[in-house]
Amino acid sequence: MRCPFCKHDNDRVIDTRAMENGFLIRRRRSCGSCRRRFTTYERLEEFDIRVIKRDLSRQPFEPEKIRRGIERACWKRPVSSEQIELLVQEIETELYVDGETEIECQAIGELVLKRLYSVDEVAYVRFASVYRDFANVEDFFRVIESIRD
Ligand SMILES: [Zn+2]
Known part of the structure; x- marks a missing residue:
């Protein structure tokens, strides 16, 4: 996942949790280059x-x-x-x-x-x-x- 701050693709997932009965997955990520943290959401289509x-x-x-x-x-x-x-x-x-x-x-x-x-x-x-x-x-x-x- 590309870091939204420094654009490097070097992140690590530090926390994963399911929301909306598991249909939405939220991941906290930490950039290995600039060390900033960001969050991504994955929606399960199926x-x-x-x-x-x-x-x-x-x-x-x-x-x-x-x-x-x-x-x-x-x-x-x-x-x-x-x-x-x-x-x-x-x-x-x-x-x-x-x-x-x-x-x-x-x-x-x-x-x-x-x-x-x-x-x-x-x-x-x-x-x-x-x-x-x-x-x-x-x-x-x-x-x-x-x-x-
Ligand atoms: Zn970064």
């Missing part, structure tokens, strides 16, 4: 990430599904709807920033888990039980032990 299911079929990525999954895991837990909203938005941003066009549903599950862990441990275990497809109680113990470590 939101075309597809999710690869376990049976290898593809479906459009729907943030709403992630939200529902997290809400279920947070049932009766002290997690606000704002926190859930923020989680969903962070995950969306991560996908946009990575520029993925296809992602496995398990990988999305792992992105959720990575963040849910610091929000609420019970919600984390509930979410893991669904996404990792726990077969028996041993699987629960394994995840609980990994939290304790």
Whole structure:
């Protein structure tokens, strides 16, 4: 990206955030030549990430599904709807920033888990039980032990 001040193309992104539900991406940049900072906005013309299911079929990525999954895991837990909203938005941003066009549903599950862990441990275990497809109680113990470590 050309610096609007010195016109050199030598910038570094220092902050990226999604706005308008992820359809607008704002980047703070720092020019490596004159050191001044500037902001760029990217509008997504088309939101075309597809999710690869376990049976290898593809479906459009729907943030709403992630939200529902997290809400279920947070049932009766002290997690606000704002926190859930923020989680969903962070995950969306991560996908946009990575520029993925296809992602496995398990990988999305792992992105959720990575963040849910610091929000609420019970919600984390509930979410893991669904996404990792726990077969028996041993699987629960394994995840609980990994939290304790
Ligand atoms: Zn510059």
